[in-house]
Amino acid sequence: MHKVFDINSLDRIAIVGVGLLGGSIGLALRAAGFSGVRVGVGRRASSLERALACEAVDETTCDTATGITGAQLVILCTPIGRFEGLLREMKSALAPGSYVTDVASTKTEVVRLAQRLLPKNVHFVGSHPMAGSEKTGVEYARADLFENAPCLVTPTPKTPAVDVEWICSFWDLLGGLTLTLPPARHDALLARVSHLPHAVATALVGLSLHESAIDLAGPGFADTTRIASGDPQMWTEIFQTNRRALIAALDRLMGELNRFRDRLSNGDTEAILQWLSHSKQARDQWLTERYRRKVLPS
Numbered sequence: 241m242h243k244v245f246d247i248n249s250l251d252r253i254a255i256v257g258v259g260l261l262g263g264s265i266g267l268a269l270r271a272a273g274f275s276g277v278r279v280g281v282g283r284r285a286s287s288l289e290r291a292l293a294c295e296a297v298d299e300t301t302c303d304t305a306t307g308i309t310g311a312q313l314v315i316l317c318t319p320i321g322r323f324e325g326l327l328r329e330m331k332s333a334l335a336p337g338s339y340v341t342d343v344a345s346t347k348t349e350v351v352r353l354a355q356r357l358l359p360k361n362v363h364f365v366g367s368h369p370m371a372g373s374e375k376t377g378v379e380y381a382r383a384d385l386f387e388n389a390p391c392l393v394t395p396t397p398k399t400p401a402v403d404v405e406w407i408c409s410f411w412d413l414l415g416g417l418t419l420t421l422p423p424a425r426h427d428a429l430l431a432r433v434s435h436l437p438h439a440v441a442t443a444l445v446g447l448s449l450h451e452s453a454i455d456l457a458g459p460g461f462a463d464t465t466r467i468a469s470g471d472p473q474m475w476t477e478i479f480q481t482n483r484r485a486l487i488a489a490l491d492r493l494m495g496e497l498n499r500f501r502d503r504l505s506n507g508d509t510e511a512i513l514q515w516l517s518h519s520k521q522a523r524d525q526w527l528t529e530r531y532r533r534k535v536l537p538s
Contacts, residue, residue, distance in 0.1 A: 245405075245406050245407075245408075245409030245410045245412070245413060245498045247269075247272065247273055247413060248273075248310045249275050249312075250260045250274070250276055250278065250313060251276035251312070252277045252279065252310050252311045252312060253269065253274070253276065253277070253278055253279070253311055253312065253313045253314075253315070254274055254279045254281055254307050254308040254313070254314045254315070255278060255279065255280055255281065255296075255315050255317060256281040256282075256304065256307070256308070256310035256314065256315065256316050256317060256318060256326060257281070257282060257317035257318035257319075257322075258280040258281075258282055258287065258288065258291040258296055258297055258300075258313065258317070258378050259287075259317065259376050259377055259378055259381075260372065260373060260376055260377060260378070260380050260381055260385075260426070261272050261317045261343045261369065261371070261372060261381075261385075262291075262296070262315070262317030262343075262376035262378070262381075263291055263294060263296035263297075263380075263381030264296075264345075264371070264381040264383065264385035264386065265297050265315060265317065265386075265414065266278045266280065266291070266296035266297050266381070266496075267294075267295070267381055267382065267383035267385075268383050268384070268385065268414040268415065269414070270383070271359075271383040271384075272295065272413050272414060273398065275306070277283055277298050277299055278291075278296070278297045278298050279297060279298070279299045279300070279307050279308075280292070280297030280299070280300040280301075280302065280406070281300070281301055281302070281303075281304055281307035281308065282300065282302060283302060283366075283457055284302075285300075285302060287377075287378070288300035288301075288302070290377070290378050290379065291378045294378050294379065295380060296378050296381055297333070299538060303331070304326060304329040304330060304333070304408035305329055305330070305333035306333075308333050308334060309329055309333050309335075310335060311335065311338060312335070312337075312338050312339065312341045313338065313339045313340075313341075313410070314330065314334065314339070314341075315340075315342065315343065315344070316340070316341070316342035316343070316344070317343050317527055318347070319471075319473065319477055320344045320346060320349065320350065320472045320474075320477045320478065321473070321474075321477040322422070323342070323344070323349075323350060323353055324353050324357070327354065327357040327358060328357060330358075331344055331357055331358055331359055334358070334359060334362045335361070336361040336362070337361060337362075338362055338363070338364070338416055339362075339363045339364075339403070340354070340358060340362055340363070340364045340365075340367075341364070341365055341367045341407050341410070341459075342366055342367060342368065343367060343368060343369055344366070345368060345372075345434060345478050345482075346427055346430070346478055346481040346482040347366045347368065347394040347423035347427055348423045348424055348426075348427050348428045348481075348482075349365050349481040349482075350423075351366050351394065351396060351423045354491060355365070355396075361450055363400075363403045363406070365393060365394070365399055365403050365404055365407040366393070366394040366395075366423060367391060367392065367393050367394070367407060367411065368391070368392040368394065368426065368430070369386055369389055369390075369391045369392075369411065369416055370389055370390040370391070370392065370415075370434075371385045371386050371391075374436035376471055376538060380448065381423075384415065385416045386414040386416045387415035387416075388415065388416075388417060389415070389416050389417065390415030390416070390417050390418075390419055391408075391417060391418045391419070392418075392419055392420075392421060392426055393407055393408050393411070393418055393419070393421075394420070394421060394423045394426050395420060395422075395424065396422070396423065404420060406524075408420070419505065426520065427482050427485045428485045428488070428489075430482070430485075431485035431486045431488065431489040432489045432492070433483055435478055435479060435482055435485075435486050435489070436486060436489040436490065436493060437467065437468060438467050438475055438478075439479070439490070440493070441464065441465045441466070441467050441468040442465075442468045443459075443466070444464060444465050448461065448465075453481075470506060473502065500512070500515065503515070
């Protein structure tokens with residue numbers, strides 16, 4: 241457990257974008273004992289009214305500069321396509337010494353924007369809690385969303401160690417399991433376990449539409465393609481901001497599928513069995529280790 245972050249020393253935290261993740265941060269902060277003001281910043285008054293009704297925030301505003309003024313911590317929870325505009329709006333209103341982090345699914349572009357646009361007297365450290373869903377909206381927010389969830393923190397070589405510790409301890413407070421890694425490494429790995437799976441799920445849905453095969457689909461198909469119901473605009477931005485890593489992951493997947501095709505074409509039953517068995521064992525082990533405390537009985 242990191243010890244730098246002191247929740248009692250903060251009296252104002254701004255959450256820019258109060259959807260599933262932003263709303264869950266607000267709820268988790270209150271559950272963790274934060275007694276200060278949680279400010280929700282958004283573009284639509286109707287969304288902010290729902291955030292207030294869900295008690296995810298205490299105050300709301302559609303004006304970014306007003307919302308972040310006086311905040312010791314600002315958390316960006318909007319789609320990545322809005323980051324450049326938001327950072328430009330924020331830079332003159334951020335308090336010296338304040339912290340800024342985010343929850344975006346790609347990090348190299350976010351870090352580049354933050355380094356270019358934020359004042360030098362503001363502490364920025366990128367974050368990515370692995371706790372999302374295909375659902376959006378504050379109505380789905382939960383105070384325990386980050387409990388035992390990996391929270392990836394992505395400093396650069398120039399990020400002071402104390403800033404990294406501060407942001408890590410923030411996610412610790414919300415129940416997350418923090419791991420630090422460089423932004424480019426984050427993007428390469430997430431291309432394989434987050435971005436590529438979404439693309440594959442989307443492709444499977446497209447394939448199923450041919451000759452109306454989807455009409456015969458069962459629960460397995462629904463499970464496999466669940467994430468294809470995610471926000472298309474948001475995922476377009478994720479793909480575009482991580483396209484090099486995603487293309488590399490696609491190449492690896494196509495190699496894997498080509499090897500499966502060769503085994504199938506050659507009637508190599510033993511190789512197919514080994515391939516399936518190896519993946520089953522690896523996934524079962526991952527599920528046990530990843531979810532034991534959260535889902536599985538002890």
